[in-house]
Amino acid sequence: MKSIRQGDDGLAHIINLSFDFYDIPSGEFRHPSPPPPPPGSEEEERWVWAQIKAEARRDAEAEPALASYLYSTILSHSSLERSLSFHLGNKLCSSTLLSTLLYDLFLNIFSTDATLRSATVADLRAARFRDPACVSFSHCLLNYKGFLACQAHRVAHKLWTQSRRPLALALQSRISDVFSVDIHPAAKIGKGILFDHATGVVVGETAVIGNNVSILHHVTLGGTGKSGGDRHPKIGDGVLIGAGATILGNIKIGDGAKIGAGSVVLKDVPPRTTAVGNPARLVGGKEQPRKHEEVPGESMDHTSFISQWSDYII
Amino acid sequence: MKSIRQGDDGLAHIINLSFDFYDIPSGEFRHPSPPPPPPGSEEEERWVWAQIKAEARRDAEAEPALASYLYSTILSHSSLERSLSFHLGNKLCSSTLLSTLLYDLFLNIFSTDATLRSATVADLRAARFRDPACVSFSHCLLNYKGFLACQAHRVAHKLWTQSRRPLALALQSRISDVFSVDIHPAAKIGKGILFDHATGVVVGETAVIGNNVSILHHVTLGGTGKSGGDRHPKIGDGVLIGAGATILGNIKIGDGAKIGAGSVVLKDVPPRTTAVGNPARLVGGKEQPRKHEEVPGESMDHTSFISQWSDYII
Amino acid sequence: MKSIRQGDDGLAHIINLSFDFYDIPSGEFRHPSPPPPPPGSEEEERWVWAQIKAEARRDAEAEPALASYLYSTILSHSSLERSLSFHLGNKLCSSTLLSTLLYDLFLNIFSTDATLRSATVADLRAARFRDPACVSFSHCLLNYKGFLACQAHRVAHKLWTQSRRPLALALQSRISDVFSVDIHPAAKIGKGILFDHATGVVVGETAVIGNNVSILHHVTLGGTGKSGGDRHPKIGDGVLIGAGATILGNIKIGDGAKIGAGSVVLKDVPPRTTAVGNPARLVGGKEQPRKHEEVPGESMDHTSFISQWSDYII
Amino acid sequence: MKSIRQGDDGLAHIINLSFDFYDIPSGEFRHPSPPPPPPGSEEEERWVWAQIKAEARRDAEAEPALASYLYSTILSHSSLERSLSFHLGNKLCSSTLLSTLLYDLFLNIFSTDATLRSATVADLRAARFRDPACVSFSHCLLNYKGFLACQAHRVAHKLWTQSRRPLALALQSRISDVFSVDIHPAAKIGKGILFDHATGVVVGETAVIGNNVSILHHVTLGGTGKSGGDRHPKIGDGVLIGAGATILGNIKIGDGAKIGAGSVVLKDVPPRTTAVGNPARLVGGKEQPRKHEEVPGESMDHTSFISQWSDYII
Amino acid sequence: MKSIRQGDDGLAHIINLSFDFYDIPSGEFRHPSPPPPPPGSEEEERWVWAQIKAEARRDAEAEPALASYLYSTILSHSSLERSLSFHLGNKLCSSTLLSTLLYDLFLNIFSTDATLRSATVADLRAARFRDPACVSFSHCLLNYKGFLACQAHRVAHKLWTQSRRPLALALQSRISDVFSVDIHPAAKIGKGILFDHATGVVVGETAVIGNNVSILHHVTLGGTGKSGGDRHPKIGDGVLIGAGATILGNIKIGDGAKIGAGSVVLKDVPPRTTAVGNPARLVGGKEQPRKHEEVPGESMDHTSFISQWSDYII
Amino acid sequence: MKSIRQGDDGLAHIINLSFDFYDIPSGEFRHPSPPPPPPGSEEEERWVWAQIKAEARRDAEAEPALASYLYSTILSHSSLERSLSFHLGNKLCSSTLLSTLLYDLFLNIFSTDATLRSATVADLRAARFRDPACVSFSHCLLNYKGFLACQAHRVAHKLWTQSRRPLALALQSRISDVFSVDIHPAAKIGKGILFDHATGVVVGETAVIGNNVSILHHVTLGGTGKSGGDRHPKIGDGVLIGAGATILGNIKIGDGAKIGAGSVVLKDVPPRTTAVGNPARLVGGKEQPRKHEEVPGESMDHTSFISQWSDYII
Secondary structure (H helix, E strand, O other), X not given: OOOXXXXXXXXXXXXXXXOOOOOOOOOOOOXXXXXXXXXXXXXXXXXXXXXXXXXXXXXXXXXXXXXXXXXXXXHXXXXXXXXXXXXXXXXXXXXXOOHHHHHHHHHHHHHHOHHHHHHHHHHHHHHHHHOOOOOOHHHHHHHOHXXXXXXHHHHHHHHHHOOOXXXXXXXXXXXXXXXXXXXXXXXXXXXXXXXXXOOOOEEOOOOEEOOOOEEOOOOEEEOOOOOOOXXXXXXXXXXXXXXXXXXXXXXXXXXXXXXXXXXXXXXXXXXXXXXXXXXXXXXXXXXXXXXXXXXXXXXXXXXXXXXHHHHHOO | OOOOOOOOOOOOOOOOOOOXXXXXXXXXXXXXXXXXXXXXOHHHHHHHHHHHHHHHHHHHHHOHHHHHHHHHHXXXXXXXXXXXXXXXXXXXXXXXXXXXXXXXXXXXXXXXXXXXXXXXXXXXXXXXXXXXXXXXXXXXXXXXXXXXXXXXXXXXXXXXXXXXXXXXXXXXXXXXXXXOOEEOOOOEEOOOOEEOOXXXXXXXXOOEEOOOOEEOOOOEXXXXXXXXXXXXXXXXXXXXXXXXOEEEOOOEEXXXXXXXXXXXXXXXXXXXXXXXXXXXXXXXXXXXXXXXXXXXXXXXXXXXXXXXXXXXXX | OOOOOOOOOOOOOOOOOOOOOOXXXXXXXXXXXXXXXXXXXXXXXXXXXXXXXXXXXXHHHHOHHHHHHHHHHHHOOOOHHHHHHHHHHHHHOOOOOOHHHHHHHHHHHHHHOHHHHHHHHHXXXXXXXXXXXXXXXXXXXXXXXXXXXXXXXXXXXXXXXXXXXXXXXXXXXXXXXXXXXXXXXXXXXXXXXXXXXXXXXXXXXXXXXXXXXXXXXXXXXXXXXXXXXXXXXXXXXXXXXXXXXXXXXXXXXXXXXEEOOXXXXXXXXXOOOEEEOOOOEEOOOOOOOOOOOOOHHHHOOOOHXXXXXXXXOO | OOOOOOOOOOOOOOOOOOOOOOOOOOOOOOOOOOOOOOOOOHHHHHHHHHHHHHHHHHHHHHXXXXXXXXXXXXXOOXXXXXXXXXXXXXXXXXXXXXXXXXXHHHHHHHHHOHHHHHHHHHHXXXXXXXXXXXXXXXXXXXXXHHHHHHHHHHXXXXXXXXXXXXXXXXXXXXXXXXXXXXXXXXXXXXXOOEEOOOOOOEEOOOOEEOOOOEEOOOOEEEOOOOOOOOOOOEEOOOOEXXXXXXXXXXXXXXXXXXXXXXXXXXXXXOOOOEEXXXXXXXXXXXXXXXXXXOOHHHHOOOXXXXXXXXXXXX | OOOOOOOOOOOOOOOOOOOOOOOOOOOOOOOOOOOOOOOOOHHHHHHHHHHHHHHHHHHHHHOHHHHHHHHHHHHOOOOHHHHHHHHHHHHHOOOOOOHHHHHHHHHHHHHHOHHHHHHHHHHHHHHHHHOOOOOOHHHHHHHXXXXXXXXXXXXXXXXXXXXXXXXXXXHHXXXXXXXXXXXXXXXXXXXXXXXXXOOOOEEXXXXXXXXXXXXXXXXXXXXXXXXXXXXXXXXXXXXXXXOOOEEEOOOEEOOOXXXXXXXXXXXXXXXXXXXXXXXXXXXXXXXXXXXXXXXXXXXXXXXXXXXXXXXXXX | OOOOOOOOOOOOOOOOOOOOOOOOOOOOOOOOOOOOOOOXXXXXXXXXXXXXHHHHHXXXXXXXXXXXXXXXXXXXXXXXXXXXXXXXXXHXXXXXXXXXXXXXXXXXXXXXXXXXXXXHHHHHHHHHHHOOOOOOHHHHHHHOHHHHHHHHHHHHHHHHHOOXXXXXXXXXXXXXXXXXXXXXXXXXXXXXXXEOOOOOOEEOOOOEEOOOOEEOOOOEEEOOOOOOOOXXXXXXXXXXXXXXXXXXXXXXXXXXXXXXXXXXXXXXXOOOOEXXXXXXXXXXXXXXXXXXXXXXXXXXXXXXXXXXXXXXXX
């Protein structure tokens, strides 16, 4: 059986590249049986939405001061995409970009693109099961700026691919103002992404982020200035990037790699290895870097490198 | 006589663990005699509020364009907790969390908890006397996002301890959106705290911060992901943490310690020592780290380590 | 002929200390001939404004959902200073600092100070020609929080020099809240500045920034706490400071110098040298640091140090 | 037994000068037994508030789209005065008179003046039992602009009597803007008042309105211009004033009198008589006007005059 | 050929019970040929929407200061119902009833009920061709509070018939606050209605208004208080009701009748007759009232009664 | 010496066609000597503005809760037109017509048209000296919706004469929404106008209003529908129109005439006569109507007709 270890909001998070069913964190909030439907299915989308409504209903009953907020954002809506579009529209609006316009825009795109909705659900799952501080799906939906910024980016990216670039850039600007998360609308981002805390994240125009990636706050995926073309990092599946890490240039961070907090990475990082420091070095050395196990989402001990690396610290 | 040296917004701040009376920075704004009442007393709360009103009145007279702002936020209120509740309510409100609701919530909690009010006063004092850029108490009350985020966190923490967790989390989310300061409501924070500049500060769920601590912007007190339980740093009294420092895991930063800007700290730091670098090392070496004097808030030369450390820089 | 190389949003940007005419990036948006008027001239201001209106008109036609935004922010205005004052007033207003008040304040200062307007144009030019992700002048004017924060700072600085300090500080606070950019109003900033991405930038009270400087996000120009007087960095002309760099104390970063991403700089950096790392070291060594060419804006290869520096990384 | 006849929104309403217990209109909404406490008692205030909460809870369950509104205005509050202060604060606020300021003002006055609260309850009762279109107490509390304008006036009047006249006049102005109801804050208004529909009502400075009065929309209680002193009408207890009636000068409308819709009244109207027309005449003639019965609130047939008067109409 | 005579904003308006094609008022704004499609057809809806967009485009080009308004309300929308829902949502929203919620509600109902859309188009036509001050369809759509109140009422009425009464009543309240038009959601209103100026209009719960009715401002369709049941006026097709008229009780105003300004009507008015005065009398006398011609919408001279009536005035 | 008699908010107001200096009402607020400058002079404009500032300063000191309002609307401004433009911009703005846009528009027009500013001052004087309830100039400037609607109309009229008709109509719509005052932008209005209470006032497209006219609430200057051309009333100088009066058609109300409250006027009213009733008749009879004295603004007893008229009332 595959057990899920809770990641955290610091250097390292468990990367669950795949899992068969939802392991529930041993927190105070528990989900009702039976087990949820398989990830990515339409049933799952409905199941998650039902969970969110149940959570919000419970919270509204327990906390009348929050009930208005919960009804307007969740309980008055008939679907996850309506709730999310409403919430994003109200969060990202300004006096010159009205909430009604944004709501309409978000709803139109979420309603017609099942891939986006599926990514949203995967992102909710990522926060819920990787972050021990995430007590419920609704907590993530309402309160996680990284989650909200990512969903808004998905819409901006869709607009970008439809050649509606000025609108996509205006959206990027609002996301950066409101959430302090600056993702270029051209950047490609996979599913199951956790932007934890998220403040200060910068993702450049030609960056690519794979599936099931966890990225902490203050992380930069920037360019080197060498050229105007393809100039930003490519992040593989299942990568974990610690707080404050700066990754620059058209380099490749291999699947399942880990980047330590505060690292400055300017060269490729092989799959399942760990890079730390400023400038970043591979744990175990450049020639024979220490490799993680085959299925990092299941068994990898994502903190072992600290003991190695920290031999010479303090 | 104990003289206060002004700290600053960079690497190091004077840590005033205690002082008998207020030494006035040699800035342009001076307080009227007689000397203020002892810190922590009820008299002090009244005295600080009287100072704030006097400052605001002076500024309103000098600058009519700001008078409306000063009257609505300070001069129309009968007490510090009303002013602060009003200001926080208007800063943190959104279209789905109304200012009136938040004002009510803040006022209710500040009015009934003298400990919170006392902490607020200590925080005002910390900014006023440690930061040479802080020209008045009212400047801090109105304009310091670190101060405001900290006061709002104190309310969120109170809600958390009352098991009103969804409301506490919603508040955390608003603080993170508005101030780019993300403090988990469960985190325990002492008195006399200065979050200087504050943008990007992240404090995890099980973190503890002592009294008279100064924390610069971009500082992370994060987890390691090893476990879902007690997993965040414990910061002692009188600690100074420089800009961009990342402190991860359930480690202990001893009383009066200093963490250099940009450091990545993964192990305990003994009291009255200085840790710098990525990964962080103790100034003076692991075995015999250089120790600060007995009463750092009075006499310590908080910049001496730079000359040591910087022997090999540049 | 002098060719402009596009800089980027990561470690390094071209520093165009001077150029005779505008080289157009080979992007999708092209300017009409004839060549623009000389930088700094009144003709240039009119020319840039005409460009902005043309861009906005094109975008409004192509994207009706954005037309309202473009008309209210740009197309309804008769001059760049009116458009900018309107946009800043609406961005920076709060429930206690009304947009009309701020609009009035900005317009009054921009209208009466040609130097500020000239700096604004130079900043627009800096973004447009150094950042390959900047597709148009209007894109920068509307969406670049670094640009907007810088223009609002210029007004706050003007107020500061007029001894309208409480208003200047209130403006600083709003800029920090809205854009997560915290620049003390006393700080002196030259022309042709690019704050790229900008989230988390902190610039202290006695800092000075020269002309044609590019500063990435998360950069700190902070104090050391040694004294309450002149205590922040002095940045020369044409300097490039990478993401997350922390520069502390009254030190001098020479003209045309480069600071690597994530560096912690505590000592002077000579002109046309490169400092990297935590703590920062000069590329090429302290004694004989590698020097850039005479005219960095024209010929310098701003990425060569990476290969040197990165010899020992990963 | 005394039966209550439902009044209506046109010419005439039942005037319930007194009644022992609440007769329930035969509408779709019924109150639970047992019978409510006696009017004016503290028990009644609690009972009405309990009714309002029960109604709101029922509506919130039935209509999720309205639940957010009902929670924020009613269900999140612990008392009627908090709910009313919140609702009025949000209705009457403007960009220059913030909701938090008004909320604070209303709450302070309602909390400390039991007479006002008692009048509020009597007004709720008046709407609920005189207007067949009023389906519940909460319907009146939330949606009746006449009710809300009257409660806000009660606060403005209190401020007037405390010599806080500029604030009282500012409040009058907001009430007139928002509800199109213009009542001078010096006007004295009794309990159990129904301002039905309310648009266009004008009540002058020295007007006095007794208890249990029903006033339809477009009614003017104006002056004659003869003098600057006592120059407005005095309305007795239990009077009914039809839509569009204009009553001018320091004249007396006797207890239990009725004024027909569209009448222009310039002279005294004796108790329990009916005045109609432009200029108004007494039904039955000046010398021997037709008199209503002794207790109009119980048995009077408030429409009989129409048949008399309308003998010569159409 | 049937010519359309322009009605006006005072006592009388042409009542166009039917017409075959649109006669254009000899104003400054002219419609392009070819003739519009037949009233009530789907083609007409598209034609009117195309007209509105053309008008808005012309105005946006001529008046940049208004372009933002025109784009956000009209030009950014793909259909009349979207434009109308957006405009109503933004007009009627409050801090406790968000624009996004109302927009969603309006759009949902307008999109799914072709009858409502058809009534909207007929109302636009009524304003455009009866009111000489109405220069364009877009003028009516954007600026006529009577039109907007009527469309919002149509939605409230739909909600009422769906037993969503609390929501319908909340909408009524918002319409009354914002437009000073108070129409009970149960009232039945036909097509082709012109509420001219509209301030102060009150329409009771059991009132019925036929097709092609024109109602000026300050008009009351009220009850008599006799009973809680069917107690409000029934207005026939093609009726014209002058400013300030008060019509009370379950009485019948016959098809094509006219009610003079300021009249108080308490009894039935036969078809094609005119009632004037307070109390109202039939022009020509009760026994043999002067009758209008057969097809009032085409040929009636709606002002002839003035000469008759005014024989004895002044 | 000419004494001013206070008019009132009901049927009749003193009409001050001219006066040499300001007589102060015997109210509680007194102006400082020396006597004000002559009406219409530039000195008067400055004098009134100085009065307003002094009043606001006094009120701000006495009432801290209102000080923010007074500073933002009056005390922070350097001129009457700035204060008025700010106040109107904030009152009339909506989510689609921003306050900054309106402020700019108002300020531009008031600044460049001395005639408008002079009319504003005359209107302030009219309210201050005719309405005993008007305690100060600032009271009128801030709180009188009739005054504010009239000033906004003056701007809309200016736009209309500049052929900026769509913008003028949009402004009319906002004035009607916010103040319930509906004045067609083409209507011509003189100086020294008092719209008292103002709710429900309607003034048609071709109406003309002379100087020193007082118009109460609910007054209609409407058309007859006879034609699309010149079809609205022409109101002479010094006319007084009582509450709820309806005046229809291209008729002439002579200089110094009075119209009783609730009258319906369809024919010319000779100068210095009084018309009352529905339909209106001249007091004294059609053939030999009772004439007022030569200079009504000085000596006329504007209430004498009541005794005459009311001989047969009640």
